[in-house]
Amino acid sequence: MQQFDILVIGGGVNGAGIARDLQGRGHSVLLVERGDLAQATSSASSKLIHGGLRYLEHHEYRLVREALGEREVLLRTAPHIIWPLRFVLPHRPEMRPRWMIRAGLFLYDHLARRVSLPGAESFRTAGDPRTAPLRPEITHAFGYSDAWVEDSRLVLLSAMDARARGATIRPRTSFTGARRAADHWIVTLEGGEEARVRGIVNAAGPWVQRALEAANTPPPGKVRLIRGSHVVVPRLYEGDHAFILQNDDRRVVFVIPYEGRFSLIGTTDVPHEGDPGEARCTPEEAEYLCAAVSRQFRRAVTPEEIVWTYSGVRPLFDDGAADPSAVTRDYVLKLDGAGAPLLSVYGGKITTFRRLAEEASGQIGAALGRPGTPWTGSATLPGGDLGGMTRAVFIEEMARALPHIPAEWLPRLVRTHGSLLPEVMGGDPGRHFGAGLTEREAAWMRAQEWATAPDDVLWRRTRLGLHLSPQEAQAFRDSWEGLTSRR
Incomplete structure (x- = not known):
């Protein structure tokens, strides 16, 4: 029977972040995930590293301050998968007065130290190319900064770093039960395999209560399952900026440039019932998102234009709020110390995953008599050491270092692999399946990133499923079993 200090249940962003942090503090860690890494909520986010401007209205100042501080940390430690994104906020007088938005943006700029991003501004829309998509009756707008993240890769890189430090990472391995001693x-894992551990971290996301049931442990509170759906449509406007639109129900809807050729629209906030793994964007949600954009853009967006949808279920700690949008997005950690410790994780934002992991690691470590020292605030994730270069300059460097790689492939490859790219693509690329996806890269993902099926590559480790033709995607699937590492 294998022995570890700590079992982490769940291979989403929180579980991977906690496993990385704990292993770096000297604990031996086993992480198990019932599906692929980042298969559920952590690959279905709005893909933003942000403070949460709208959370100010709910007076969640601590959460916003922490998230804004983490924004700077993540921009510094994972610059290949996280980069600045400028937002335009059209003003709708019937929703919120301009003075209120100005005050909120001032607070947003000053709640935490801002180093790398420009501050907020207000401007007239007339003649400004950024607001060309907006209806002419919208005469004023605001601009502010946040950041974008390749969410699935954030999870993968955290897991890769945990493994490099000695953790055992086991995707597609279910946790099925546990017996507790002092x-x-x-x-017990899938197939009857057993392991002895000193403590458990339950980071199972939407399945957090199910994991507690399997461990015969009473839940420390209730969980609210809230579904957030997104739709992807052909690109709606020129420019690299995003829009944050005030909707009639006082929620906000984002419109974000996505994968070069598309626009991402999201998100909804609706209660979810049933298996979180079966979450789908409903026709009503798709209509809601399209209508929110159509109210403020010059041209209508219709559900018929949608090329892809995705949905994720947020496991929020039930704080009693009647409105799903008002339920706190802050994380809640519940430690059960009645015997060997068990720590359960509720809620959280992808932006604050590192801080959540830091706090969770300290709590479970202290319960085991060894809290360790926080260390992740200054440690780059794999591929994040660009030698002080911007991504644009690093792409130029890679063009010189890898002359056999077509130049048009390099921006996507750098956004995927960063400084690991010479190792990933340093040899013969092999067969090209389309959209820059090669046999060599896919074999790397099989060998190094736990990919076990074609869609693991097409829809999580990359989003190239949006770019390949049906024939190209099928050719890739047909070639999957024959892929071997060409390193």
């Missing part, structure tokens, strides 16, 4: 757990 100073250890005997945990």
Whole structure:
């Protein structure tokens, strides 16, 4: 029977972040995930590293301050998968007065130290190319900064770093039960395999209560499952900026440049029932998102234009709020110390995953008598060391270092692999399946990134499923079993 200090249940962003942090503090860690890494909520986000401007209206100042501080940390430690994004906020007088928005943006700029991003501004829309998509009756707008993240890759890179430090990462391995003693757990995994651990971190996301049931442990509180759906349509406007639109129900809807050729619209906030793994964007949600954009853009957006949808379920701690949009997005950690410790994780934002992991690691470590020292605030994720270069300059460097790689492939490859690119693509690329996806890169993802099926590559480790033709995608699937590492 294998022995570890800590079992982490869940291979989303929180579980991967916690496993990385704990392993770096000297604990031996086993992480298990019932599906692929980042298969559920963590690959279905709005893909933003942001403070959460709208959370100010709910007086969640601590959450916003922490998220804004983390924005700077993540821009510095993962610059290949996280980069600045400028937002335009059209003013609708019937929604919120301009003075209120100005005050909120001032607070947003000053709640935490801002180093790398420009501050907010207000401007007239007339003649400004950024607001060309907006209806002419919208005469004023605001601009502010946040950041974009390749969400699935944030999870993968955290897991890769945990593995490099000694953690055991087991995707597609379900946690099925546990027996508790005073100073250890005997945990049962898929297939009847057992392991002895001193403590458990339950970061199972929407399945957090199910994991507690499997461990025969009463839940420390209720969870609210809230579905957030997104739609992808052909690109709606020119420019690299995003829009944050005030909707009639006082929620906000984002319109974000996506994968070069598309626009991403999201998100909804509706209660979810049933299996979180079966979450789908409903026709009503798609209509809601399209209508929110159509009210403020010159041209209508219709559900018929949608080329892809995705949905994720947020496991929020039930704070009693009647409105799903008002339920706190802050994370809640619940430690059960009645015997060997078990720490359960509720809620959280992708932006604050590192801080959540830091706090969770400290709590479970302290329960085991060894809290360790926080260390992740200054440690780059794999591929994040660009040698002080901007991504644009690093792409130029890679063009010189890898002359056999077509120049048009390099921006996407750098956004995927960063400084690992010479190792990933340093040899013969092999077969090209389309959209810059090669046999060599796919084999790397199989060998190094736990990809076990074609869609793991097409829809999580990359989003190239949007770019390949049906024939190209099928050719890739047909070639999957024959892929071997060409390193």
